[in-house]
Amino acid sequence: MVLKKINSIYIDISIKNQTLSLFDGDILMKCFSVSTAKRGLGQQKNSFKTPLGKHVVRAKIGDTLPIFSVFSSRRPTNKIWTPEASESQPQKDWILSRIIWLSGCEVGFNRLGDVDTMQRYIYIHGTPYEEDLGFPVSEGCIRMGNKDVIELFNLIAVGTNVFINEN
Numbered sequence: 001m002v003l004k005k006i007n008s009i010y011i012d013i014s015i016k017n018q019t020l021s022l023f024d025g026d027i028l029m030k031c032f033s034v035s036t037a038k039r040g041l042g043q044q045k046n047s048f049k050t051p052l053g054k055h056v057v058r059a060k061i062g063d064t065l066p067i068f069s070v071f072s073s074r075r076p077t078n079k080i081w082t083p084e085a086s087e088s089q090p091q092k093d094w095i096l097s098r099i100i101w102l103s104g105c106e107v108g109f110n111r112l113g114d115v116d117t118m119q120r121y122i123y124i125h126g127t128p129y130e131e132d133l134g135f136p137v138s139e140g141c142i143r144m145g146n147k148d149v150i151e152l153f154n155l156i157a158v159g160t161n162v163f164i165n166e167n
Helices: 083-088 146-155
Strands: 009-014 019-024 027-035 053-061 069-072 075-080 096-104 123-126 142-144 161-165
Touching: 019 146, 027 146, 096 146, 123 146, 142 146
Parallel strands: 009 161, 123 142
Antiparallel strands: 009 019, 019 027, 027 142, 053 096, 053 161, 069 075, 069 096, 096 123
């Protein structure tokens, strides 16, 4: 897949700093704290690692849903997350508020075969574990605060370039 220039807006995710930065050309528009994978970096399917490289926003899911909406298999469940829900399912990797689904752009590295970001269901999404933002604790996805992921969702388009890097 060739990166298409939709506009000059793009996302840069720093694993080292656990940040997601939204740029318009050379201008930093926003910077958010995130959590990437607790198992580190990697492209392999079933690794529960955050993939590196060039990606594109494949889909945006949840446009008009309320904050803390719960998703399962990319579909809204019509439930709203509560702290009690986390207490009853403490190991659950909740996907809340919005889903920004990523697709790799580098064939053999993060696209197709056993290294396909999209087939791994790697998203940028909201989390109830906002106190953990800034630390690598996810199951592979990029977790954000719920207000932050809604803000980002509203600022980007399908096709927005996303760069995930170690720096």
